[in-house]
Amino acid sequence: MTRWLKGETGLPTETQLYVLAVTGHHPEEWKSRRRDAPAATEQGNCFGITASLAGLRLSSPLARTASPRMAVWQIRLDEFLSRAARMKDQRPGTVPISGASRAAESLCNRIRALGAPCAVYER
Known part of the structure; x- marks a missing residue:
């Protein structure tokens, strides 16, 4: 992750898809982070970073409300x-x-x- 943030390497496709699926935002949007988002550092691990991001209230273009009835x-x-x-x-x-x-x-x-x-x- 650190090498990607520094522009030294690409981000694997599965990671890009995961970030988009979980957050509703492309990884590049996180790279140019908002002021209220935690900074990405070399310290910490994936679980710690994920936990800190969980507290953010980001509007997701992919977020949808579930229908109460079952689809066919x-x-x-x-x-x-x-x-x-x-x-x-x-x-x-x-x-x-x-x-x-x-x-x-x-x-x-x-x-x-x-x-x-x-x-x-x-x-």
């Missing part, structure tokens, strides 16, 4: 981000979907745009 569809995200990063340019197999699944496909399209594979499965 589900999506599955690859749990192995490094594998997902390698596969990000591959398209999953396509199958016909119902009109009710269009929202799921729309969500998957946004997830794919962030670089992660996503597929819609009918229940």
